[in-house]
Structures are given as C-alpha cells and as structure tokens.
Amino acid sequence: xxxxxxxxxxxxxxxxxxxxxxxxxxxxxxxxxxxxxxxxxxxxxxxxxxxxxxxxxxxxxxxxxxxxxxxxxxxxxxxxxxxxxxxxxxxxxxxxxxxxxxxxxxxxxxxxx
Amino acid sequence: xxxxxxxxxxxxxxxxxxxxxxxxxxxxxxxxxxxxxxxxxxxxxxxxxxxxxxxxxxxxxxxxxxxxxxxxxxxxxxxxxxxxxxxxxxxxxxxxxxxxxxxxxxxxxxxxxx
Numbered sequence: 562x563x564x565x566x567x568x569x570x571x572x573x574x575x576x577x578x579x580x581x582x583x584x585x586x587x588x589x590x591x592x593x594x595x596x597x598x599x600x601x602x603x604x605x606x607x608x609x610x611x612x613x614x615x616x617x618x619x620x621x622x623x624x625x626x627x628x629x630x631x632x633x634x635x636x637x638x639x640x641x642x643x644x645x646x647x648x649x650x651x652x653x654x655x656x657x658x659x660x661x662x663x664x665x666x667x668x669x670x671x672x673x674x
Numbered sequence: 675x676x677x678x679x680x681x682x683x684x685x686x687x688x689x690x691x692x693x694x695x696x697x698x699x700x701x702x703x704x705x706x707x708x709x710x711x712x713x714x715x716x717x718x719x720x721x722x723x724x725x726x727x728x729x730x731x732x733x734x735x736x737x738x739x740x741x742x743x744x745x746x747x748x749x750x751x752x753x754x755x756x757x758x759x760x761x762x763x764x765x766x767x768x769x770x771x772x773x774x775x776x777x778x779x780x781x782x783x784x785x786x787x788x
Contacts, residue, residue: 570714594774606717606764606779652716656774661732662707666716 565655567665574643575673581628582638582668584653590614593657595629595636600650600667612636614657640670648672676701678780680765686786687755695750695783697765705768705775706748707732708740710761711782717764723748755787 565586574580586595597609612620612629619627624641636655640647650669656662678699687693699706707722709732719732723742737759739751748767752759763783768775 596776604762604782606766606777608776611776654717661719661722662774662777663719663733664709664717666714 565653565663565665567651567653567668569668570666571669571671573671573673574640576643576645578643579639579641580643580670582640582651582653582670584636584638584665586634586636586653586655588634588655588657590657593655595627596654596656596662597625597627597636597638598652598654598664599647600652601646601648606652609651610638643672645672645674676778678765678767678778680763680780680783682783683781684784686788688788689756690754693752693755693785695752695763695765695785697748697750697780698746699748699765699767699778700746701767701769701778702745703767703769703778704745705770705777706742707766707777708738708748708750709764709766710734710759711764712761720750720763755785757787759785760787761785 593614595612599607599609610620610622626639628637650667652667653665681696704725708720709717711717718734720738721740723729765780766777768777
C-alpha cells in the first residue's frame, strides 16, 4: 500500500518564527501530486499548497513553501512568520496515476503568542 | 457561493438504525469522494465517484454504500451502523475525474453510533 508518513504528531512554534513540518511518502509512480491541507479547529479542510512531482521548482503560497526532494521522497512544509491563525492540524497527501489520494496521519501545530 | 454541503452536521444514532448522510456540490464537479477521519489515523477514503453512475471502493468501504445518480449529489448510506463507525465524515469534490485535482471539502458530519 502506498503510504504517507508524518513523523511529527505535534509541533509548536512561537508567533513570528518559522516552523517546518515533515512528510515522507512512497510511490511507484513517476508522476504524481503532493498536497498540504490545513484543518483549523472549525474542522474545515483547506488546501494550503500543491506540488506537481515533475516540476523541480518548489511551490510557494505567500508564507507557505515546500521543500520537495523527489529522490528522497520528502515533501516538507515551511511556514514563515507564523501567525496565531496558523494553529491547526496539517495533513500531507499524495495522489497520481493509478493511485488514490492518500493522507498522512497529521501534525498538530500550536502557535504560542 | 461555490460549496460542498453535508447534512446533517451532527448525528447521534443507535446500532442498526439505517442512516444517510447527504452530500451536494454546486460546482458541476465530476469527482466526489467520502472520507472518514479518526484520531491518529488521518483521513481515509471510503468511496469515490469519477462521474455519474460510476463509483468505486476506497480504503475502508466495509459497512458503507454510496450512489451517484446525479452529478451534484453523492449520499453516504450506513445500512446497519455499528459503534466502530463513530467518526468524523467528510465529503469532497474536485473539478475533473482526477484524484490529483484540488479537492473541495464539505464542513464534516460528526456521527456517533451508540
């Protein structure tokens, strides 16, 4: 079974600081997509960022960026200038080709004022 | 407003009493899917549908049924709910029949089976 692993069940960061959330995955596909979803206390799932595996350039969305290491099958999320509103569960996910969308177990991020 | 809606948002029921959780999207999306979220397990796919009248099993389909008679609706049916189906359920849709599109999620349904 294809898996997505988030090795940090919980992380914390001081407001205005930078934090990196880890994600590794396995796949037999050469072309696939990777995602980070945010789930705030409202429970709404929100797409934060998406990376296409064939693109070497790391995706960025404002304060959110990824470090995509295809050979290492690693897809970490960096949040810069952390804000209180960034506190949430973050899920890494992967899909592509014949593979269904698979989620990791999540990392709970706490932002301390 | 473009959205995915689910009803009910909260449901407490008893073992064996059939129930349906509705899901509707107003974005003309081809792909729809159901997930369940359990603590420490993340989201797991139950069923998905690439288009009308086309459905397929996800990773945890046992105890669930779905149908896709119309493009906008994708109800989740529990014929005989059991306590291990107590969970948070999400419906999602995406524009094309591809799993790698961005998925738009509903607000979730908290189900408790006693």
